[in-house]
Amino acid sequence: MNxxxxxxxxxxxxxxxxxxxxxxxxxxxxxGCFTLLKKKALVGDAVAHSVLPGVCLAFLLxxxxxxxxxxxGAFITGWLSLVLIDFITARSKIKEDTAxxxxxxxxxxxxxxxxxxxxxxxxxxxSGLDHFLFGQAASLVGMDLIVFSAISLILIIAVVICYKxxxxxxxxxxxxxxxxxxxxxxxxxxxxxxxxxxxTGIQAIGVVLMAAxxxxxxxxxxxxxxxxxxxxxxxxxxxxxxxxxxxYISYLAPxxxxxxxxxxxxxxxxxxxxxxxxxxxxxxxxxxxxxFQTQMLEENILKLFYQLGEINGNFYTPxxxxxxxxRRPFQDxxxxxxxIKLKRQGYLESTxxxxxxxxxxxxxxxxxxxxxxxWELYLTEYLRIAPDHVHEDAETIEHIITPELEKRLExxxxxPRLDPHQSEIPYHK
Amino acid sequence: xxxxxxxxxxxLVAIPCGLLGCYxxxxxxxMVGDAxxxxxxxxxxxxxxxxxxxxxxxxxxxxxxxGIITTFIIEFFHAKARLQTDxxxxxxxxxxxxxxxxxxxxxxxxxxxxxxxxLYGEIAYVPIDLWITxxxxxxxxxxxxxxxxxxxxxxxxxLVGYKELFLTTFDPxxxxxxxxxISVWHYLLxxxxxxxxxxxxxxxxxxxxxxxxxxxxxxxxxxxxxxKKMMIITAILGFMVSFGGYYLAVWLDGSIAGAMTxxxxxxxxxxxxxxxxxxxxxxxx
Numbered sequence: 140m141n142x143x144x145x146x147x148x149x150x151x152x153x154x155x156x157x158x159x160x161x162x163x164x165x166x167x168x169x170x171g172c173f174t175l176l177k178k179k180a181l182v183g184d185a186v187a188h189s190v191l192p193g194v195c196l197a198f199l200l201x202x203x204x205x206x207x208x209x210x211x212g213a214f215i216t217g218w219l220s221l222v223l224i225d226f227i228t229a230r231s232k233i234k235e236d237t238a239x240x241x242x243x244x245x246x247x248x249x250x251x252x253x254x255x256x257x258x259x260x261x262x263x264x265x266s267g268l269d270h271f272l273f274g275q276a277a278s279l280v281g282m283d284l285i286v287f288s289a290i291s292l293i294l295i296i297a298v299v300i301c302y303k304x305x306x307x308x309x310x311x312x313x314x315x316x317x318x319x320x321x322x323x324x325x326x327x328x329x330x331x332x333x334x335x336x337x338x339t340g341i342q343a344i345g346v347v348l349m350a351a352x353x354x355x356x357x358x359x360x361x362x363x364x365x366x367x368x369x370x371x372x373x374x375x376x377x378x379x380x381x382x383x384x385x386x387y388i389s390y391l392a393p394x395x396x397x398x399x400x401x402x403x404x405x406x407x408x409x410x411x412x413x414x415x416x417x418x419x420x421x422x423x424x425x426x427x428x429x430x431f432q433t434q435m436l437e438e439n440i441l442k443l444f445y446q447l448g449e450i451n452g453n454f455y456t457p458x459x460x461x462x463x464x465x466r467r468p469f470q471d472x473x474x475x476x477x478x479i480k481l482k483r484q485g486y487l488e489s490t491x492x493x494x495x496x497x498x499x500x501x502x503x504x505x506x507x508x509x510x511x512x513x514w515e516l517y518l519t520e521y522l523r524i525a526p527d528h529v530h531e532d533a534e535t536i537e538h539i540i541t542p543e544l545e546k547r548l549e550x551x552x553x554x555p556r557l558d559p560h561q562s563e564i565p566y567h568k
Numbered sequence: 569x570x571x572x573x574x575x576x577x578x579x580l581v582a583i584p585c586g587l588l589g590c591y592x593x594x595x596x597x598x599m600v601g602d603a604x605x606x607x608x609x610x611x612x613x614x615x616x617x618x619x620x621x622x623x624x625x626x627x628x629x630x631x632x633x634x635g636i637i638t639t640f641i642i643e644f645f646h647a648k649a650r651l652q653t654d655x656x657x658x659x660x661x662x663x664x665x666x667x668x669x670x671x672x673x674x675x676x677x678x679x680x681x682x683x684x685x686x687l688y689g690e691i692a693y694v695p696i697d698l699w700i701t702x703x704x705x706x707x708x709x710x711x712x713x714x715x716x717x718x719x720x721x722x723x724x725x726x727l728v729g730y731k732e733l734f735l736t737t738f739d740p741x742x743x744x745x746x747x748x749x750i751s752v753w754h755y756l757l758x759x760x761x762x763x764x765x766x767x768x769x770x771x772x773x774x775x776x777x778x779x780x781x782x783x784x785x786x787x788x789x790x791x792x793x794x795x796k797k798m799m800i801i802t803a804i805l806g807f808m809v810s811f812g813g814y815y816l817a818v819w820l821d822g823s824i825a826g827a828m829t830x831x832x833x834x835x836x837x838x839x840x841x842x843x844x845x846x847x848x849x850x851x852x853x
Contacts, residue, residue, distance in 0.1 A: 175652075175655055178652055178654060179654070180652070180654040180655045180657075180658045181599055181654045181657065181658055183658070184599075184602075184658065188775075227840065230840075230844060230847075231790060231840060231843060231844075232789070232790070233593075233786055233789065233790070234593070234596055234598075236596055236597075236598045236599045236654075237593045237596075237598040237782060237786050238786075239598070239599060240598040240599055240601070240602050240778060240781075240782040241598075241782050241783050241786050241833075241836065243602070243778075244602075244775055244776075244778040244779035244782060244783060244829055244832075244833075245779065245783060245829055245830070245832065245833030245836070247775050247829070248775060248776070248779055248825070248826045248827075248828070248829020248830050248832075248833065249826070249829070249830050249833070250826070251775065251822075251823045251825065251826030251829070252817070252820065252822045252823050252826030252827050252829075252830055253822070253826075254823070254826075255822040255823035255826060256820055256821065256822040259821055259822070347606055347662070347665050348662050348665060348666055348669075350658050350662055351658065351659070351662030351663070351666070353658075354654075354655055354658035354659055354662070355658070355659050355662065355663075357655075358651060358655045358658075358659055362649075394673055395670070395673055396669055396670070396673055398666075398669075399665075399666040399667075399669040399670050399673075400666075400670065402662055402663065402665075402666035403663070403666045403667065403670060406659060406662065406663035406666065409659055410659075410663075413645060413649040413651065414649075419649075419650070420649075421648050421649050424648075
């Protein structure tokens with residue numbers, strides 16, 4: 140029953156809150172993608188804190204709580220804060236993050252001072268001004284919604300029209316400048332869009348959490364794609380989804396604040412993305428690393444069998460674990476695990492006297508040995524590195540060289556016979 | 569007498585914050601300080617709920633732990649997920665702050681705590697909020713005791729660890745080579761920041777903590793290149809800010825924490841403009 144009421148949006152109050160939350164979450168997510176890529180994610184936080192004095196000033200001057208005046212006031216001080224951050228960073232030795240913290244706390248302090256002065260002035264119209272501080276999505280009414288929708292539309296249209304320009308300054312400002320883009324103007328446009336996004340969202344989300352609406356959906360989307368268009372659409376969708384869920388939670392439990400729940404939902408989505416995303420996620424990266432470590436271990440074992448075979452002239456002699464460890468100290472349990480795995484893959488066989496190469500195992504061990512020695516020779520011949528400095532590097536690269544690269548190396552070095560340490564380079568006959 | 573207690577409380581927040589802030593801004597970690605001061609909220613709420621009162625020891629503990637967890641999560645997102653630092657900071661502190669606000673709503677009615685006081689506190693209540701022992705003896709404002717302890721702890725931390733903090737800030741490679749555990753000192757510093765934040769949150773609120781952490785050290789940074797001088801100037805600025813801020817607030821009849829922040833901003837503005845003018849002259853313009 141509840142869900143039906145909610146989805147059908149029959150109750151106008153629910154409708155305002157849901158549509159408002161989704162709109163503002165989506166539009167700030169879109170702008171957030173650009174600020175994130177410009178590595179200026181935290182400027183959103185600065186703007187969010189800096190709109191407070193503007194709101195108060197607009198109220199002091201106009202004496203009414205008209206959303207249009209408040210938004211204009213907020214816009215002016217929000218914009219001023221970004222200009223000041225850039226100015227301080229450019230004209231003194233103060234770093235950008237310090238400048239951001241400085242401006243946001245000072246502007247917010249001014250705002251708080253003005254707010255308390257207003258509150259004590261006894262003007263009855265002031266009640267509700269503090270919604271700008273902590274946000275109150277439930278207080279969104281028709282008038283606010285119309286203003287917000289208009290701003291959100293302006294934001295989306297501006298991004299669509301200037302997409303190419305914004306994309307270039309987000310990735311490579313120097314390049315944009317060199318091909319004659321009006322970089323300063325575009326930066327101002329992005330600043331303006333950021334301020335607009337913050338101003339739209341702040342009444343529902345609040346000063347502190349507004350930064351999340353810019354940063355978090357963009358950060359989450361960044362993990363799923365490297366395509367900017369997809370990233371923007373995904374960030375907007377994730378933002379809107381969290382707006383919807385947040386509004387729904389506070390609809391079911393009216394004591395629950397909407398803004399913090401929107402932020403909670405989008406944060407959880409982002410954290411899941413950090414872990415689970417294909418390619419960039421923590422888990423995938425961890426598995427890749429593990430796999431590579433196993434591959435290195437196996438190849439090192441096979442290489443060792445080849446080196447042992449070179450010493451006594453017979454590659455197929457069985458070797459015990461102790462003999463292997465004597466030549467090269469592996470971690471005991473890792474070595475045993477590697478041996479068993481190699482047996483399963485058909486590179487080794489276990490006999491009563493120990494472990495021995497199969498034909499395939501010898502071929503593979505020989506190739507790794509060859510790559511190692513070829514690379515050592517390449518480093519000494521072409522990069523003029525002393526022979527006693529090349530082993531470590533070859534230990535790493537031997538696992539990475541592809542067959543194509545292998546062929547190039549052989550041709551470039553003209554199928555050499557000996558490596559810099561006078562060991563024979565084994566070719567497959 | 570009220571004025572004395574309030575200015576003293578401001579000073580007791582300003583000096584430890586300012587001294588720690590000197591390290592933060594030189595380590596390019598100003599925004600981490602900002603993040604910690606917001607992210608300790610869930611720790612405070614949980615401690616409040618568990619202990620059932622505004623008992624300072626469990627609050628300091630709860631928030632101190634959260635502060636270190638915050639730093640750890642930021643590091644984790646940055647190092648393991650390769651998220652850019654600014655985004656890692658932004659995601660982490662807003663998430664934890666949202667959690668704190670939600671917890672306040674969940675415990676609503678059971679916890680006498682609201683987000684207003686966390687954000688901008690009410691230093692004006694310092695003289696009224698007295699510490700009365702069980703035998704009924706009035707010991708003076710409670711906040712003064714809490715901040716006095718925080719002040720002493722931070723001061724002794726900086727005095728004892730001066731060399732290590734100095735080296736890990738300015739030359740981490742050399743510090744590591746001389747056998748100093750960089751990450752241990754990193755987390756100790758972050759722990760000290762969260763500890764100070766919590767001690768101060770009740771009286772002055774997170775926003776004044778951030779202002780004291782960043783604004784006076786940044787002002788001092790413009791005035792000198794010598795680190796010890798920078799710390800001394802920061803302390804002097806802290807005094808000017810609490811003193812000037814209090815009387816500005818009295819004059820305007822507004823928030824004392826807000827007014828102190830405004831004074832800090834004004835002092836920075838004066839120094840910054842003077843520096844701009846000085847630079848212009850030295851270029852012969």
